[in-house]
Each structure stands twice: as C-alpha cells, then as structure tokens.
Amino acid sequence: MRLLKVATCNLNQWAMDFECNMSNIKASIVQAKAAGAAIRLGPELEVTGYGCMRVRLVRVQFEFGLFNSSSWVRILRWDCLKELLLGDWTNDILCSIGMPVIKGAERYNCQVLCMNKRIIMIRPKMCLANDGNYRELRWFTAWKQRGELEEFHLPIEISEALSQESVPFGYGYIQFIDTAVAAEVCEELFSPVPPHAELALNGVEVFMNASGSHHQLRKLDIRLNAFMGATHARGGVYMYSNQQGCDGGRLYYDGCACIVVNGDVVAQGSQFSLKDVEVITSQVDLDAVASLRGSISSFQEQASCKVKVSSVYVPCRLTQSFNLKMTLSSPKKIMYHSPQEEIAFGPACWLWDYLRRSGASGFLLPLSGGADSSSVAAIVGCMCQLVVKEIANGDEQVKTDAKRIGNYTNGEFPSDSKEFAKRIFYTVFMGSENSSEATKMRAKQLADEIGAWHLDVCIDGVVSAVLTLFQTVTGMRPRYKVDGGSNVENLGLQNIQARMRMVLAFMLASLLPWVHSKPGFYLVLGSSNVDEGLRGYLTKYDCSSADINPIGSISKQDLRLFLRWAATNLGYQSLAEIEAAPPTAELEPIRSDYSQLDEVDMGMTYEELSVYGRMRKIFRCGPVSMFKNLCYKWGTKLSPAEVAEKVKYFFKYYSINRHKMTVLTPSYHAESYSPEDNRFDLRQFLYNSKWPYQFKKIDEIVDGLNGDSVAFPGEEASYGKEVGVVAANSGDPSAGL
Numbered sequence: 072m073r074l075l076k077v078a079t080c081n082l083n084q085w086a087m088d089f090e091c092n093m094s095n096i097k098a099s100i101v102q103a104k105a106a107g108a109a110i111r112l113g114p115e116l117e118v119t120g121y122g123c124m125r126v127r128l129v130r131v132q133f134e135f136g137l138f139n140s141s142s143w144v145r146i147l148r149w150d151c152l153k154e155l156l157l158g159d160w161t162n163d164i165l166c167s168i169g170m171p172v173i174k175g176a177e178r179y180n181c182q183v184l185c186m187n188k189r190i191i192m193i194r195p196k197m198c199l200a201n202d203g204n205y206r207e208l209r210w211f212t213a214w215k216q217r218g219e220l221e222e223f224h225l226p227i228e229i230s231e232a233l234s235q236e237s238v239p240f241g242y243g244y245i246q247f248i249d250t251a252v253a254a255e256v257c258e259e260l261f262s263p264v265p266p267h268a269e270l271a272l273n274g275v276e277v278f279m280n281a282s283g284s285h286h287q288l289r290k291l292d293i294r295l296n297a298f299m300g301a302t303h304a305r306g307g308v309y310m311y312s313n314q315q316g317c318d319g320g321r322l323y324y325d326g327c328a329c330i331v332v333n334g335d336v337v338a339q340g341s342q343f344s345l346k347d348v349e350v351i352t353s354q355v356d357l358d359a360v361a362s363l364r365g366s367i368s369s370f371q372e373q374a375s376c377k378v379k380v381s382s383v384y385v386p387c388r389l390t391q392s393f394n395l396k397m398t399l400s401s402p403k404k405i406m407y408h409s410p411q412e413e414i415a416f417g418p419a420c421w422l423w424d425y426l427r428r429s430g431a432s433g434f435l436l437p438l439s440g441g442a443d444s445s446s447v448a449a450i451v452g453c454m455c456q457l458v459v460k461e462i463a464n465g466d467e468q469v470k471t472d473a474k475r476i477g478n479y480t481n482g483e484f485p486s487d488s489k490e491f492a493k494r495i496f497y498t499v500f501m502g503s504e505n506s507s508e509a510t511k512m513r514a515k516q517l518a519d520e521i522g523a524w525h526l527d528v529c530i531d532g533v534v535s536a537v538l539t540l541f542q543t544v545t546g547m548r549p550r551y552k553v554d555g556g557s558n559v560e561n562l563g564l565q566n567i568q569a570r571m572r573m574v575l576a577f578m579l580a581s582l583l584p585w586v587h588s589k590p591g592f593y594l595v596l597g598s599s600n601v602d603e604g605l606r607g608y609l610t611k612y613d614c615s616s617a618d619i620n621p622i623g624s625i626s627k628q629d630l631r632l633f634l635r636w637a638a639t640n641l642g643y644q645s646l647a648e649i650e651a652a653p654p655t656a657e658l659e660p661i662r663s664d665y666s667q668l669d670e671v672d673m674g675m676t677y678e679e680l681s682v683y684g685r686m687r688k689i690f691r692c693g694p695v696s697m698f699k700n701l702c703y704k705w706g707t708k709l710s711p712a713e714v715a716e717k718v719k720y721f722f723k724y725y726s727i728n729r730h731k732m733t734v735l736t737p738s739y740h741a742e743s744y745s746p747e748d749n750r751f752d753l754r755q756f757l758y759n760s761k762w763p764y765q766f767k768k769i770d771e772i773v774d775g776l777n778g779d780s781v782a783f784p785g786e787e788a789s790y791g792k793e794v795g796v797v798a799a800n801s802g803d804p805s806a807g808l
C-alpha cells in the first residue's frame with residue numbers, strides 16, 4: 072500500500088488585500104500540516120485574489136501596477152512567497168500556491184509548487200478562462216510550449232534569500248520517489264483536450280486543480296462530474312481547491328473543495344460558508360490507482376505509446392506504507408443544495424462579505440411587500456441567521472465582524488438573528504395612493520418576522536409637490552390612463568412615484584443611522600430580477616438603482632420557488648402569502664374594473680421571459696433562429712404566425728430597453744442568461760428595434776409555411792427543458808464548471 076494524506080481548501084480571499092490573503096494561506100497550511108497531509112493545494116491566484124482577473128477591477132489594478140513587472144506590487148507578491156518559504160510552512164509538505172508570475176515580457180497565471188523551503192517548479196496556466204465572466208486573456212498569456220521545461224531565473228531578492236537561483240518553468244509534473252503529482256489549473260480541466268489525460272498516461276497519480284470558479288445556479292454537478300470523469304476511467308486522485316466568497320466583484324466563488332479517487336468523491340467541502348478558511352483532507356491508497364490502471368487494457372495500450380511529458384525529480388517520499396495509524400477515506404454521497412437553498416445561501420454569504428468589507432453598518436431595503444423585494448429581505452434574514460449560527464459554532468472572525476457592524480459594546484455579540492437584524496437592517500414601505508393595504512401589511516409582517524427595523528412612509532406629499540412644480544412650469548397636469556390620460560401621461564405619473572422612492576431610499580440610508588446615533592452608513596439594496604431586466608420592465612433610476620442587488624440575475628420563477636421554500640425553511644411564514652399574490656407594480660390607481668398586473672403590462676409571462684432569456688444569451692439566438700426554435704418548442708399550442716408575433720414583440724421591447732442594462736445595479740451573478748451589460752453580456756445597447764431585415768425574414772418563413780403547423784414528433788427541441796440542470800447550462804461555456 073502507498074498511503075497518502077492530502078489536503079485542499081476553500082479560501083475567502085479579497086483581491087489586492089495581501090495581508091488577508093496571506094493570513095488565510097498560512098492558516099490553511101497550518102491546518103493541513105496539523106492533519107498530517109503531505110500535499111496542500113490552494114486556489115488559483117490565492118496570493119493576489121482571483122477577482123483581479125475581471126474587467127474593470129483589473130484595469131484599476133493595472134494602473135496601480137498589479138501585473139506590471141517593475142512595480143512594487145510585483146515585489147509584494149514575491150515577498151509573500153518568500154515569507155512562506157523562509158518560515159517552516161513548506162517543511163515536509165508539498166504546497167501549491169497560486170499567483171501571477173512574469174517571465175521575460177509575459178505574464179502567466181501560475182501554480183508555484185514548493186516544498187522544504189524550495190520552489191520545485193512553476194506551472195503556468197495553459198488554457199485561460201475567457202468566456203462569460205472571465206477575461207484572463209486580457210491580463211495573461213497562455214503557456215503554449217508543451218516540450219521541455221525552461222529555466223526561470225528567480226528575482227534577485229528571492230534567489231538570495233532562498234539560495235536558489237532558478238526553477239523549472241512550464242508544463243510538466245513532479246516525480247517523487249513513490250508517486251507523480253501534477254497541477255491542472257481550473258479551466259484546463261474543462262478544455263476539449265485536458266492535460267490530465269496525457270499526464271495520467273505518463274504515470275501522474277495525483278492531480279491538483281487550483282480554481283477561481285463562481286457560483287451559478289444548478290451548476291455544481293457539472294463541475295463534480297468533470298472531477299469524477301477525469302479519474303473514473305483512467306484512475307487518479309483529483310484534488311480541487313477554490314476561492315469562496317465575494318472577493319471584490321459580482322461573483323460569488325462557491326468553494327466546494329473536493330477530493331476524488333478513481334471517480335468517487337471521498338471528501339467535499341462546503342459550497343456556501345462564512346468561514347475564511349476551510350481545509351478538507353483525505354487518506355488515499357495510491358495502489359488503488361495503479362491497480363485500476365493495470366486493469367484497463369486500453370489505458371495500458373495508450374500509455375505504452377504516450378507523448379512524453381517533462382518532469383522534475385524530487386528525491387522524497389510522500390506516502391507511507393501500510394500502517395494502522397492511518398485509515399482510508401471512503402466514498403461519500405455527494406451533497407447538492409437545492410436551487411432554493413442556493414438562492415438563500417449564495418447571495419446571503421456574498422452580502423455578508425460585501426457588508427463587512429465595505430465598511431457599511433447595514434442595509435436598507437425599499438420593501439414593497441411584493442415577491443422581489445421580499446426575496447431580498449428574506450436573503451438578508453438568512454444572512455443574519457447564518458451569522459448567529461457561525462458565531463455559536465465558535466467562528467471568531469465572524470464574531471469580530473458582526474460586533475463591529477452591529478455596534479455591540481461591553482463584550483456583547485449577536486446571539487439572536489432577529490436582534491441582529493434590528494441593528495443592521497432597515498426596511499421601508501413607501502406607499503402611495505395606488506398602494507394597497509394588503510402589500511403594506513405584508514411588508515410589515517415580513518419585516519417583523521425577520522426582525523428588521525421597519526418604517527412606513529407615505530410618498531403622496533412628495534409626488535404631489537413634484538407634480539405641482541411641473542404644473543407651475545408647464546401649465547399642464549398629467550392624468551392616469553384610467554382617468555382619461557394618454558400612455559405618455561400614464562407612464563410619466565408612474566415613473567415619478569418610482570423615482571421618488573429611490574431618492575428617499577438613499578436619503579434614509581444615509582440619515583437614519585444618524586437619527587439613531589449609530590456610526591457609519593447603510594447600503595441600499597436593489598431588488599429587480601433578471602426577467603424584468605431582460606424585458607426592460609423597470610423604471611430607469613427607480614429603486615432598481617441601488618448600491619448592490621442580491622437577486623439581479625435570478626429569474627422570477629426561481630424566486631417564487633425560493634419564497635415557498637423560505638416560508639418554511641427560514642421561518643418567515645408571510646412569504647407564502649407574498650408568493651401567492653399576483654405580481655403588480657401598484658403604480659396606477661386601482662378601479663373596480665382595473666388593477667395593474669406585471670404580466671399584462673409586459674405583454675408576456677415570466678415563464679416566457681425565461682425561455683427568451685435562455686435562447687437569447689445561452690443559445691445566442693437572434694429573432695429568426697429564436698422563431699424557428701420556438702416553432703418546435705411551442706408548436707403544439709401556437710401556430711407559426713402566433714410564435715412570430717411573440718418573438719417580434721419580445722425583440723422589440725428587449726431592444727428598446729437594452730440601454731437600461733448599462734446602469735443595472737451591480738448584482739450577484741447567479742444565472743447564465745443574465746443580460747447584465749457591464750461584465751457579462753457585452754452586446755450593443757442601441758438596436759434598431761424594428762429589426763427590419765430579421766422580421767421580414769420571419770414573415771417570409773411564415774408565409775412559406777402556407778398555414779402548415781410543425782409536424783411535432785412528441786419530443787421538444789433542445790431548448791425545451793429549461794427547468795433542469797443540463798438544459799439550464801448546456802451551450803454556455805462559462806457555466807460548464
């Protein structure tokens with residue numbers, strides 16, 4: 072037997088906060104060593120934080136020189152590594168540390184592999200993440216040489232301190248006396264020809280995947296299937312490490328550090344957690360890897376004529392022989408959160424990181440009593456519950472942060488989530504003459520259940536003052552449509568109410584703490600959902616404009632599932648009633664024969680919007696291809712002419728309103744069809760909303776069908792199963808992980 076103990080981790084890094092990052096790295100090494108591990112794997116770019124790979128943040132950091140070869144930051148980065156190597160951190164343990172390295176004129180995203188105070192090898196990433204949220208090619212070069220390892224001359228301050236002048240650099244593996252170990256960096260695993268296949272044929276038994284991978288609803292199984300697939304038919308130990316938390320942007324890195332042996336998961340870390348450091352370990356028998364490989368004839372045949380990969384020899388042993396002090400880790404049932412839990416815990420953990428790192432003292436939410444703002448309120452409630460639970464579990468960092476944010480004195484700390492919420496969470500209902508008693512009561516009831524400090528404000532006086540000013544200036548007073556006004560008047564009157572609420576929300580967030588003699592400021596939370604964004608069914612610069620939004624990329628359908636779940640599982644019963652109520656903006660007067668409803672206003676259902684959203688973003692459909700595909704999908708209930716009308720109607724509003732996506736409040740990225748314009752969906756925002764060429768083409772196709780309907784084979788087209796893991800993510804490279 073060759074018994075090996077390995078450790079991998081989730082680290083909550085923060086881009087550019089070297090002190091925070093180093094402290095987490097050290098804590099993880101200490102824990103790995105205490106557990107007796109021979110290998111410690113950390114996440115991708117753990118020294119700098121991964122978030123600095125994303126567009127705008129990188130630009131700022133680039134200006135400050137994060138990746139500039141002559142800058143002080145480069146020195147800092149190597150300083151961090153030097154600190155680890157000069158101390159006893161790497162004694163008797165192989166440490167894989169993620170950081171950028173400049174070689175000659177190029178910048179590489181690297182795993183620096185160290186042991187016993189020496190850098191053994193530097194492995195640059197060969198396949199950069201460059202789709203969806205990722206922009207690595209802007210800042211790094213992919214390493215393309217597959218031949219011999221090159222010599223990399225260490226910066227003078229490192230070489231002198233370590234008495235080591237150079238280190239092998241490139242694609243390869245480390246050959247120990249008793250096994251071979253290699254790095255595979257994040258995206259490489261998901262590339263068409265992943266390195267682990269070739270490395271396995273070269274005898275590599277342990278793969279270390281350092282990742283910076285973000286949460287997306289229903290995505291985890293794709294990632295886990297990749298680890299299992301990598302080792303199921305070719306054997307091996309697959310270690311996965313990821314960042315966890317908000318490291319300075321819209322993404323939540325969702326941890327899930329993992330260890331897989333021959334296709335079986337033997338250790339799985341948390342996906343959502345408030346912990347800064349979580350280390351998981353396993354004891355594995357490498358003879359089980361050799362045995363599996365020996366039993367697969369095709370593996371043997373291909374290994375005998377493999378392309379040779381370079382290696383570095385290290386005359387050390389990592390394994391122990393059979394002894395009863397070490398037990399073997401056995402296969403575990405994989406833990407998946409339901410999408411409802413993902414919506415609760417992912418955004419709640421992201422909000423906590425944002426809150427503690429922003430220096431704010433809490434959140435303020437305009438709470439309408441409708442589904443969206445109530446979902447946000449429930450997520451903040453969930454955050455408070457997680458904080459109290461984590462403190463009860465003995466997490467000192469969470470306790471320190473919570474005491475500061477909640478302004479606790481005399482050794483007090485949060486022990487009740489409602490009490491904590493009262494300190495850090497303001498909700499405000501801003502009713503107008505068009506608001507109903509029902510939504511007002513629902514908002515109050517929910518705030519009470521969560522424990523928020525709730526305010527009930529009537530905005531009629533403010534709206535009327537603005538209208539009076541308008542009348543003084545123009546001599547005209549707009550009327551609602553139900554009172555005989557035009558569409559323009561009707562919209563104008565709605566938008567005044569909506570925008571006034573935004574102004575009031577910001578005023579209250581900055582001044583309420585002062586009223587209550589509390590220090591600091593509160594962050595304003597936004598609560599528009601992904602479908603409204605796609606359709607543009609929101610008033611630009613109303614309460615959709617806030618500081619941050621935890622649900623901005625979650626669909627209405629998923630939010631409704633979440634509300635039903637949260638009513639029982641978070642203990643906020645009023646959410647059940649809120650979910651059951653028909654969505655309404657309450658911006659127009661309610662009459663006996665008229666009450667405003669979202670889906671009527673929009674001219675399409677939220678369910679239809681989810682279909683359009685997926686087709687537009689994930690499957691890159693324009694009007695004509697969407698029309699053709701929907702003819703198959705909806706062919707049993709709609710004629711091609713009806714499908715054509717629906718598609719044209721969607722594209723008209725999608726394009727008229729796309730400009731609103733440019734000013735969407737930064738929101739948690741959770742959905743692969745997010746139309747968010749700043750980082751994710753980089754399409755134009757000024758379209759010809761008449762789509763003359765495409766709409767004409769659709770008309771020609773409809774005419775050409777001569778009234779035929781689709782011969783329906785009984786099976787929906789590939790877009791049909793939009794609720795479900797595979798279809799939700801398939802076709803989206805950024806989701807594949």
Ligand SMILES: Nc1ncnc2c1ncn2[C@@H]1O[C@H](COP(=O)(O)OP(=O)(O)OC[C@H]2O[C@@H]([n+]3cccc(C(=O)O)c3)[C@H](O)[C@@H]2O)[C@@H](O)[C@H]1O
Nearest residue numbers: 562565566569603607608609610611655656658672730757
């Ligand atoms: N191409 C372009 N590029 C840049 N900006 C452009 C633009 N076209 C218009 N604009 C600007 O956008 C403005 C129009 O947008 P905006 O002021 O938002 O107004 P608008 O989109 O016309 O109306 C708001 C819509 O949201 C609905 N609503 C309101 C309130 C709440 C809810 C809800 O339930 O969530 C829904 C309401 O029923 C209505 O359909 C124009 O006045 C102009 O300033």
Ligand SMILES: Nc1ncnc2c1ncn2[C@@H]1O[C@H](COP(=O)(O)OP(=O)(O)OP(=O)(O)O)[C@@H](O)[C@H]1O
Nearest residue numbers: 437438439441442443444499500501502598614656
């Ligand atoms: N009466 C109100 N009091 C406080 N905030 C409100 C009120 N009405 C609207 N808002 C804010 O404006 C946002 C958009 O309003 P609206 O109700 O029209 O849309 P919505 O997106 O369906 O949201 P919700 O489901 O929360 O009502 C809400 O999410 C909420 O933050």
Ligand SMILES: NC(=O)CC[C@H](N)C(=O)O
Nearest residue numbers: 200257258283284285808
């Ligand atoms: N950092 C990366 O290489 C990211 C790869 C991939 N897109 C993921 O989400 O996991």
